[in-house]
Amino acid sequence: MKIGVLTGGGDCPGLNAVIRAVVLRGTREWGHEFTGYLDGWKGPLENESIELGVGDVRGILAQGGTILGSSRTNPEAIEGGVDQVIDNVRAAGLDGLIAIGGDDTLGVARILTESGLGVVGVPKTIDNDLNATDYTFGFDTAVNIVMESLDRLHTTATSHHRCLVVEVMGRHAGWIALHGGMAGGADQILVPEEEFDLEQVCRQVNRSFEAGVAPIVVASEGAIPAEGSELTTAEGTDAFGHVRLGGIGGWLAERIEENTGHETRSVVLGHLQRGGTPTAFDRVLATRLGSRAIQAANEGEWGTMTTLRGTSIELAPLADAVDESKVVPPERLREAQALFD
Numbered sequence: 001m002k003i004g005v006l007t008g009g010g011d012c013p014g015l016n017a018v019i020r021a022v023v024l025r026g027t028r029e030w031g032h033e034f035t036g037y038l039d040g041w042k043g044p045l046e047n048e049s050i051e052l053g054v055g056d057v058r059g060i061l062a063q064g065g066t067i068l069g070s071s072r073t074n075p076e077a078i079e080g081g082v083d084q085v086i087d088n089v090r091a092a093g094l095d096g097l098i099a100i101g102g103d104d105t106l107g108v109a110r111i112l113t114e115s116g117l118g119v120v121g122v123p124k125t126i127d128n129d130l131n132a133t134d135y136t137f138g139f140d141t142a143v144n145i146v147m148e149s150l151d152r153l154h155t156t157a158t159s160h161h162r163c164l165v166v167e168v169m170g171r172h173a174g175w176i177a178l179h180g181g182m183a184g185g186a187d188q189i190l191v192p193e194e195e196f197d198l199e200q201v202c203r204q205v206n207r208s209f210e211a212g213v214a215p216i217v218v219a220s221e222g223a224i225p226a227e228g229s230e231l232t233t234a235e236g237t238d239a240f241g242h243v244r245l246g247g248i249g250g251w252l253a254e255r256i257e258e259n260t261g262h263e264t265r266s267v268v269l270g271h272l273q274r275g276g277t278p279t280a281f282d283r284v285l286a287t288r289l290g291s292r293a294i295q296a297a298n299e300g301e302w303g304t305m306t307t308l309r310g311t312s313i314e315l316a317p318l319a320d321a322v323d324e325s326k327v328v329p330p331e332r333l334r335e336a337q338a339l340f341d
């Protein structure tokens, strides 16, 4: 078989581990050949590709980013885009595609499958907000980066008797804030799933100082103040209709200082959470997902995606990943809040 591989959406530690597993297993076990499409759906849309052999994936396991490049190109948003992708992939003599991406990329994969082009998906996002899989690779790396940052921020906050607000990624789901905040001993965690009350946040900051703690407030970029709306940093939306979020950290820090009188600063972790080498957990998860994906393609199980269920790697319909996103349930927040001063 000849199979195309692409990585779409925001990059994520572990993408190269998936590509490596697909190519190594596919070549060695079944003698398949691979084409790497460049920059997400832009590759098959504009016929930009490279040949991918065993030699091309050597040494990339620990490498962050993606050797194939990525983009948020959406063939559905371009007139005739979906048909163009199908024509180009067929003209290249490929039997199908392995698409590694989040809900946007897998949403396009689903449409292509329904239009007759075989695609197997591999779920990816640092946000961990994809349904049908217990964890996405990249999430563990991001959480570790948040944890290490909080460990460092605690010492400087304490030395200066300051409150620090740490803004982390997470558009509509607060998994990074929750797990990063729990692992790093945050004093408050604000997530998009529950609007926060500024007065309550300030009361809690005062309580922390009274208890002798210089508090750290972790806020998802998509956290929303009650009677307010999410904060954006740019006009317009991307090809999948997403606004660019950001600014909640600075917004909050200003108001906390104003209302409590305690000096408050903000730190935006931003793309630091997405860059660099994956953790051991993400390398193993990405490798297992990639290995199962090429097996699915080999067996013609198109229209599926690989998932982690407990400790097993399984297949699920692509539709399960894109129909609904996985958000933080209230009981997980209560669990973390029970530890605040």
Ligand code: F6P
Residues within 6 Å of the ligand: 010, 102, 125, 126, 127, 169, 170, 171, 221, 244, 245, 274
């Ligand atoms: O979807 C993953 C994600 O990391 C979100 O948490 C964040 O809002 C977004 O990507 C940022 O994407 P970009 O780098 O394209 O602005």
